[in-house]
Amino acid sequence: MIAYPNPRKYKMRFLPEGYKSPKSGGDYMKVQVGENRIRILTPPIYGWEDWTLDSPPKPLRFTLDNKPARSINPNKKVQYFWAMVIWNYNEEQIQLWSFTQATIRNPIESFSNDESWGSPFGYDLKIIKTGSGKNSTEYTVNPMPHREISPEIKELFNEHPIHLEALYEGLDPFSDVNHLNRAKPFWEMEVTVPSQHKTVTVNEPKEAYFTIDPAMAKALEQQIQDKIAPNDPEYLQRLLRNFGKTSIDKIELGHQKNIAQNIQLKISQIQEAAKATEFDEVPF
Numbered sequence: 295m296i297a298y299p300n301p302r303k304y305k306m307r308f309l310p311e312g313y314k315s316p317k318s319g320g321d322y323m324k325v326q327v328g329e330n331r332i333r334i335l336t337p338p339i340y341g342w343e344d345w346t347l348d349s350p351p352k353p354l355r356f357t358l359d360n361k362p363a364r365s366i367n368p369n370k371k372v373q374y375f376w377a378m379v380i381w382n383y384n385e386e387q388i389q390l391w392s393f394t395q396a397t398i399r400n401p402i403e404s405f406s407n408d409e410s411w412g413s414p415f416g417y418d419l420k421i422i423k424t425g426s427g428k429n430s431t432e433y434t435v436n437p438m439p440h441r442e443i444s445p446e447i448k449e450l451f452n453e454h455p456i457h458l459e460a461l462y463e464g465l466d467p468f469s470d471v472n473h474l475n476r477a478k479p480f481w482e483m484e485v486t487v488p489s490q491h492k493t494v495t496v497n498e499p500k501e502a503y504f505t506i507d508p509a510m511a512k513a514l515e516q517q518i519q520d521k522i523a524p525n526d527p528e529y530l531q532r533l534l535r536n537f538g539k540t541s542i543d544k545i546e547l548g549h550q551k552n553i554a555q556n557i558q559l560k561i562s563q564i565q566e567a568a569k570a571t572e573f574d575e576v577p578f
Contacts, residue, residue, distance in 0.1 A: 321468055323382050323391040325398075325433070330421040331383040332391070333443060334402075334414045335451055336477040338378040339458045340546070343394055345370040353392075355461045359552050379456050379477050381447045383418070388447075388454040390467060401435035407505060407544055415480040416440050443481075451479050506550050511543035514557060521561045529560065 323332070340358050345351040345367040355375065356362060365372050376399055377392035393399070398421065405411040418438040425431045455476035460467040506514075515530070522529045533553070539545050545553065 320385075321390060323380060323385075323389040325393075325421055325423050326384070327423050327426065329384075330423065331418055331438075332421065333381045333383075333418050333447065334378055335381060335388075335443075335447075335479045336379040336458070337480070337483075338376040339461070340549070341375060341462065342372050343375040343392075344372050354464065355392075357462055358549065359555070377458055377461055379451070379458070379479070381443075381451075388450050388456070390456050390458070392461065395433060397433045398435055403546065405437050411437050413480070448479070448481065506543055506545050506553075508543050510550065511541070511545075514542055514553060517557055517561070522557070522564065525564050525567075526560070 342356040342358070342361045344354040344356070344362050344365055346354060347367055351367055351370065354366070355377075362372050373394040374396075375392055375394045377390065380389055380391045381387075382389045402414055402419065406413050411417065414437070417440045420436045420438055422434040422436070423431065424434075454468075455471045455473075457465075457467045457471035457475045458477045459475065460470045518530050518533075533556070534540060534542070534545075542553070
C-alpha cells in the first residue's frame with residue numbers, strides 16, 4: 295500500500311496573503327487571453343498599418359487618405375487600424391492601444407451608434423480573447439454598465455501624456471509629446487449642441503463622439519443636394535455604400551475630413567466640366 299502525506303499536516307500558506315502575479319506592464323496594451331477590462335479615454339485616430347522588413351518587423355502607420363499601394367513586407371498586408379489612449383484595469387495603467395481586428399472595432403462602433411449605449415467614454419468595455427494563432431483567435435466585446443470615471447484615472451492620464459499622431463511619423467508617442475500635441479481626454483472635449491446653437495463643455499458625455507457631428511453631417515448633405523445631385527443624383531448613395539452606412543451622421547468621425555475633401559473635389563469637377571461645356575458652345 296502506498297502511503298500518501300496527510301494534507302492536514304501542511305497548513306502553512308503556499309503563497310503569502312495578498313500575493314498577485316506580476317503585471318506585464320508596458321506602454322502599449324496587448325489583449326491577453328481571457329478577460330481584459332478597459333475604459334477608452336480619447337477619440338481614436340484612424341489610418342493604415344503596414345510593416346517594415348526588419349527582424350522583427352516594425353509597424354508603419356499612414357493617414358486615412360494616404361493608403362500604401364502595396365505592402366512593404368510581403369508576409370503582411372496593409373490593414374485599417376484604430377489607435378487610442380485607454381485605461382487598462384488589468385494592468386492598472388494608462389496605455390496606448392492600437393489594433394486592426396474588425397471583430398473588436400465593429401462592436402465598439404455599434405455600441406457608439408446605439409442610443410442605449412452611446413459613446414464608449416461613458417462605460418467600460420470587457421474584451422474576452424480565446425484561442426491562439428492566426429486562425430483560432432476570437433474576440434468578444436461586451437459593454438459594462440454606465441458609470442463615471444474615477445478621479446484617480448484622470449490624474450494618471452495627465453501624468454502620462456501620449457501623442458497619438460506621432461504614430462503617423464514613426465516617432466515615439468511617449469517622448470515626442472507636449473501640452474499642445476498630447477491626445478485630449480474626453481472630459482476636456484467640447485461639443486456643439488445643434489438645438490441650442492452653442493458650444494458646451496461636458497464632463498460625462500452622452501453623445502456618440504465616434505460619429506460625425508449631426509450639424510456637420512447636415513451641412514455636407516446639403517452641399518451634395520445643392521451642388522452635386524443635379525448632375526450626379528447617385529453620388530450620395532455611392533458615398534454611403536462605400537462606408538456601409540445609411541446616412542452621413544452614422545459615419546465615423548475619423549472619416550469627416552476625407553468625406554469633406556471628396557465632396558469638394560466632386561464639386562470642382564462638376565464646375566470644371568460646366569466651364570468646358572460653356573467654352574465649347576461659344577461660336578467663333
